[in-house]
Amino acid sequence: xxxxxxxxxxxxxxxxxxxxxxxxxxxxxxxxxxxxxxxxxxxxxxxxxxxxxxxxxxxxxxxxxxxxxxxxxxxxxxxxxxxxxxxxxxxxxxxxxxxxxxxxxxxxxxxxxxxxxxxxxxxxxxxxxxxxxxxxxxxxxxxxxxxxxxxxxxxxxxxxxxxxxxxxxxxxxxxxxxxxxxxxxxxxxxxxxxxxxxxxxxxxxxxxxxxxxxxxxxxxxxxxxxxxx
Ligand SMILES: Nc1ncnc2c1ncn2[C@@H]1O[C@H](COP(=O)(O)OP(=O)(O)OP(=O)(O)O)[C@@H](O)[C@H]1O
Numbered sequence: 001x002x003x004x005x006x007x008x009x010x011x012x013x014x015x016x017x018x019x020x021x022x023x024x025x026x027x028x029x030x031x032x033x034x035x036x037x038x039x040x041x042x043x044x045x046x047x048x049x050x051x052x053x054x055x056x057x058x059x060x061x062x063x064x065x066x067x068x069x070x071x072x073x074x075x076x077x078x079x080x081x082x083x084x085x086x087x088x089x090x091x092x093x094x095x096x097x098x099x100x101x102x103x104x105x106x107x108x109x110x111x112x113x114x115x116x117x118x119x120x121x122x123x124x125x126x127x128x129x130x131x132x133x134x135x136x137x138x139x140x141x142x143x144x145x146x147x148x149x150x151x152x153x154x155x156x157x158x159x160x161x162x163x164x165x166x167x168x169x170x171x172x173x174x175x176x177x178x179x180x181x182x183x184x185x186x187x188x189x190x191x192x193x194x195x196x197x198x199x200x201x202x203x204x205x206x207x208x209x210x211x212x213x214x215x216x217x218x219x220x221x222x223x224x225x226x227x228x229x
Contacts, residue, residue, distance in 0.1 A: 002028040002050055002079075002157065002187075006059030009045050020045045022209045023059055028187065032180065034199035034216065035189045036223050042208040043189045047161045050187060051079035063157065080150035080184075082160040086142035095121055095137070095145050096130040102152040117152065124148045124178060140171025147178060157185040164192055193220050 009021040021042045035043045048054035049061050052068040052075050061068040068075045083089055092098040099117035100110075107113045121130050124144050129137060137145060143163055150158060160179060164172040176195055179186055188195065196202050202219035204212035204226070212222040 001064060002026075002185075003062045004028075004049065004056075004059070005062075007049055007056040007061050008058045009042075009049060009054050010057035020054075020208055021049070024210055025059075026203070026210065026213070028185075028201075030200040031185055032199040032201075033185070033187045034196040034202040034219070035187065035205060036191070036193070036196050036202060036219065037205035038227070041205045043205050044161050045208075046203070046205060046210070047081075047159050047187060047189045050157070050159050051076050051081050053081065077153065078155055079157045079159055080153060080155035082143075082147055082150055082158060082163050084162040084165050086139075086146035089146040089149060090134050090142060093133060094131050095126055095134060095148070098134060098145060099148050099152050102149040106153065120148045120152045121145075124151070125174070138171065140167050140174055143167060143171070143175050144178065147175070151182075155184060157187065158182060159187045159189075161189045162191065163188075164190065164195065193223075196220055 004024050004026045006023040006025055008019060008023045010017045010019050035046060037043050045054055049056060052072040055069050063075045063078050066074050090098055092101050096117050099120050100113045103113045103116055107116055118130060121127050126141060126144055129141060164175050167175060180198055190196055197216045197220060199216050202216045203210050204219050204223045206226055212219050
């Protein structure tokens with residue numbers, strides 16, 4: 001369960017503090033939560049609050065009762081984060097090594113780590129790419145690999161920030177099907193309204209505020225209404 005209580009995000013700028021997200025109070029316990037809104041509206045800022053990549057300037061963010069500001073490490077163990085650009089996350093030469101790296105804290109034995117990494121790669125459809133150079137993977141395969149690295153750590157929640165924005169239709173479907181097939185809670189920032197419609201609850205963000213919160217179809221309509229004005 002994710003709770004935001006008057007949580008805001010403020011950054012410094014040469015002209016003084018700038019509020020990226022105004023005080024926001026929410027409890028997120030649905031299995032699939034979507035976040036939609038225009039470019040620069042604050043979606044990523046809200047997503048980054050959920051695992052402590054951004055810290056609240058006011059209020060608090062808690063995951064299963066753990067405070068992101070003071071218990072960041074425990075929160076990040078529970079909340080995995082998938083970035084738009086998989087290259088931000090992939091650091092090792094091969095998929096097997098990359099997923100093994102994610103397991104380094106939880107699985108001390110190297111052979112066991114590699115066995116588990118193969119299992120995770122298999123579960124995401126990359127078993128036959130385990131030992132190829134990461135740079136030879138397609139964009140969709142790289143995004144799946146980034147997701148595999150996150151899943152290997154056993155999170156309870158996966159926050160994915162526009163994970164399909166760089167992908168073509170086929171790869172979008174593959175990545176989305178994996179995300180929506182997860183047992184874990186999914187918080188998905190997306191510009192893809194078809195994906196937003198698959199969520200149980202959708203937040204619409206505009207100008208640093210959550211301006212609508214509810215069932216998917218009504219939320220998409222609200223967002224379209226903002227654009228049409
Ligand atoms: N560190 C920062 N310093 C100053 N401004 C920032 C910083 N990070 C983000 N912003 C600004 O805050 C606003 C919200 O950014 P955010 O990345 O949350 O938007 P977004 O809704 O995810 O946009 P997009 O759909 O384009 O990814 C944008 O105007 C952005 O330029």
